[in-house]
Amino acid sequence: MSTIENKNLPDAPATPPTPESLLDAPLVIGERRFNSRLFVGTGKYATYEQMQQALSASGCEAVTVAVRRERLVNERGESLLDFIDTDRYTILPNTAGCFSAEDAVRVSRLGRELLSQIGNRGASWVKLEVLGDKKTLLPDPTGTLEACRTLVADGFEVMAYTSDDPIAALRLKEAGAACVMPAGSPIGSGQGILNANNIVLCLELLKEGDSDYPVIVDAGVGAASDVARAMELGADGVLLNTAVAHATNPVAMAAAMRRAIEAGRLSYVSGRIPKRLYATASSPWEGTISYIPGE
DSSP: OOOOOOTTOOOOOOOOOOHHHHTOSOEEETTEEESOOEEEEOOSOSOHHHHHHHHHHHTOSEEEEEOSHHHHBOTTSOBGGGGSOTTTOEEEEEOTTOOSHHHHHHHHHHHHHHHHHHTOTTTTEEEEOOBSOTTTOOBOHHHHHHHHHHHHHTTOEEEEEEOSOHHHHHHHHHTTOSEEEEBSSSTTOOOOOSOHHHHHHHHHHHHTTOTTOOBEEESOOOSHHHHHHHHHTTOSEEEESHHHHTSSSHHHHHHHHHHHHHHHHHHHHHOOOOOOSSOOOSSOSTTOOOOOTTO
8 A cells, every 4th residue: 555645734732721720820919920810809798607608609709898997897896807718828918998098098098007917918908999979989089099109119019999080090000009900890890890991991001011910800700791891891800799799699609609710711811712703614615515416
């Protein structure tokens, strides 16, 4: 038998990456590295025990804690920190409820002191929120920028909450923020991502010349699909609270968010197909069987 040699055969394809390898790259924020890209809040749960279970189900490695004194102790005199494994979780202190730069700076320093005393590695960073009013809870761009500059000069690694305005987001990066966190929609609204185009513009501007700069979508998540959507747009992570804490079954919802963050990330790094106006056949037209009447 003779052997037919075909020099035009294409090279064998390289071994495709596995899903695990595509998800292996850690999220880096300042000096911290995380395998999970989901950040979960600790407020609004019915009980601290329920919060514990939800945090575990979410697979998160960093949890946010509002530093204001009344948020750390409940009506039964129980301390929130007694229900958080500070060896397992990096605590991200936040300035929730602050409506001025001065108040946000003061609360940030209080959080640093508190976490330094318990030896948690979240002591030197802060999730900065300076809000404009109590009804919308939208960020005050001027106050946020002022507080960011002060905290960066004071040695903090600032994760700055902002609107989805790309220019406001860029100004915070220029002020030294270690991470910028544009909102998908107003805090606790459950509306998901209202303006995907603005999130994409934030990502483009913030990552221009620095593709590793972390951008995390924060606020407005209502369901797992919102988390997956944020990740598919190219966000590096998602921070949420109300969507889990106020779900009918918070622990189950936390597990759903864990899967959504992984699915959305895997979808993004896999490279989606382009959107087209017309259909594209799944099978080629060439070689199809034709029916000829009378034959």
